[in-house]
Amino acid sequence: MALADLPGARPWTNWVGNQSFTPARMARPRSEEEVGALVHEAAQRGMGVRVVGAGHSFTPVVQTDGLLLDLSGLSGVVSTDPARRQAVARAGTPIHGFYEPLWERGLALRNQGDIDDQHIAGAVATATHGSGIANACLSGVVRGVRLVGADGQARHIGEDEPRLLRAAQVSVGTLGVMTELELEVTDAYRLTEQVDVWPWAEVMERWEELVHDHRHFGFFWMPSEASAALYNIEGHGAMTDRCYVKIYDEAAPDQPDSATPGRRTDRCYRIYPMVYDPNFHELEYFVALERGPEALEAMRELMLGSLPDSVYPLEVRTVGPDDAYLSPNYETATTVISVSGTPGTDYWGYLRAVDALLAQFDARVHWGKLHFLDSERLHALYPEAAEFIAVRRELDPAGVFLNDHLRPLLA
Template identity: 35%
Template sequence: MSWTNWSGSVVASAPVLRPKTEDELAAAVRAAAKVRATGAGHSFMPLCQSDELIVCLEDMAATLTVAPDRRTARAPAGWSLKRLTAALWEEGLALANQGDVNPQSLAGAMATGTHGTGRDLGNLATFARGFRLIGPDGAATWCDATTNPDLFQAQRLSLGLFGIATEIEVEVIPAFHLTERIEKKSWAEVRESYDSLVERHRHVEFWFFPHADDVILKTLEMTDPCDPPPSTTDMEETAFRRLLKIGAFAPPLVPVLQRLMMKTGFDGRRRGPAHTIFPSDRTIRFEEMEYEMPRATGMEALDEVVAWIRRRRLPVSFPFEYRVVAGDDIWMSPMNRGPVAAISMHQYAAMPWRDLFADAEEIFRAHGGRPHWAKRHTLSRDDVDSLYPMAERYRTVRRAADPQGKFLNAHLEALFS
């Protein structure tokens, strides 16, 4: 049986092993010539692709252990964010931030720099404080800021290159509740006021259909304790799915369909525990490219790519998603030069996307952007070196941790061998 990613565009012929114990995992890694780990398959790039062995740690026997000071917890790396945040909630704890979906594994989310939104909040890799790794010989190693520090610094955003993570020490905070508000605003108004919105709200983002003149604005704020919300999603998908199917059948209709979509009233509110409000159901399959721009150039880049789409009446069927993320010091993080504006470009999985993404990527790169590692991009080894000053040190640590390249695949070998 072949393995596929969430969107169906990445396929691998390797068997998928679901070990029950760390010993079983170690034996499998030791015996394999090549091995990659997978979580929920939410990477659009072929990060998990393998011809020999893929391992999934969802079924491994493991428990959550909270530190005595309640500032960190040691979590099973293969747990989904949904499972982890529910377990933390039972302990009166939470992650400080999450993205807008939660099926990804903790290890996968950290390994790719997955993020939410927030002026003062970094990507999920910034929450890591230590890792237990199964190396190519099956031996377990611990790394943190003082024990194997170079390995830790590289592993914080690892792309799965340094071993199979089985346990991650993660920073946590006291549990909190959120209020979510969804509303329709004019693009001109949001563009003018976005910086002030970012200052006023803990979380703010918007979705912008490129052929329409309004945006869907979403804000999240901390609130008083309350019950879980009745809905598990911020927006209902039925009408959007219907319009996407029409647009896939008749692409020239996409601009009209988007303007029709935005005639709908968007005015929603939810309240509840943070881990039930951050994520929403996303059941429509799509492909995605995301570029992290220097925050100062984000709006200019979005203006340019939307103008290009409108000028050519291109059938880009999904809205752009625009968020801000704090800077960090992680070697291979797209946020390590300072705060960024994250611009996500999606396309319905039933429609062509490669040429659209390639042309848009040129615009994003011209504005100083660097891609999300798990979203579609065409970086070469030379690109990696020019964008990341620590790339060769990262490779040096990789060679020391995995001399025979057991954790490489064709995609990663081209960039990091």
């Protein structure tokens, strides 16, 4: 496959519709060799290269006026090792593509987020997370990657090269093209779900129990009566200033499966996913776990005073620590705080106010969701940012894999 064989420029838009651009060329390679040949030729011609996963990021992390590679043709679990609790998958494997192949071998992903459409490489590139202080984000369970560099050559980065691996675990696509990932997985498990609607004060009073005594939990707080329906949370009566609380524990072996809404028990992967419509533009920040309650009280005040701009629910989760250089959970468990702006409105003033408030709590950002991170804050908040940038410069000195959004931060 050569660049000249590829179709000409066509516009690309992300899932939620807030990012659009037209790459010079777009390709859907079906092998690592094809990826290598395309990257090599593009780099020789001075073109930038970016990869798209499932296009579920809200930030311009995919944008390029050069070559855009769609890796959906490189999909599927390649191998599983129940004894070592490891699985190897191609980069374009969607999260839901892990379910059956792992379960058949008595395995499961340790954790996952609210949806399962993301490609594993896209999810890992931005440190996609679920909830639970004992559960690292997906980047935190990466034990190796195959990476095609700007020279078109593929290399394996494993635990014997910890510096490179810690950079590759959260790279936002700036080190090269991942073609395969090796993940630490866990024994297959079932989850019990407990969903209830509580007043805000009850969640805050029970915070320590919710965080420490369950496998994981999360909640949505509704600033107004219009909030819940925006995230398809319906049928729970009056919701203003109330929390839709979701508590999860591993099911005991003798506990039967149940489909009762709000009290389900089932295979873990059947419990995790929610249904979202592309009707929100999301920002998500991470504060150190212990500062969570204070930050949340301040967020509630800000949101009550910002209606109707703040109409979308506040989503709250926790995440365990990892040691990836650019991870928002770098060496600390976090309380994760998400809000959204309404598409078609000027929500930037509201999101800037959220940013300013959470900056007081030294919040780090989700790379795939709207944020206002600049270079100064990056270096202040991510102790290994300089090390990441050093690795990036070693692997891609010409900046083939940078784009206009990431160059000011990571060049």
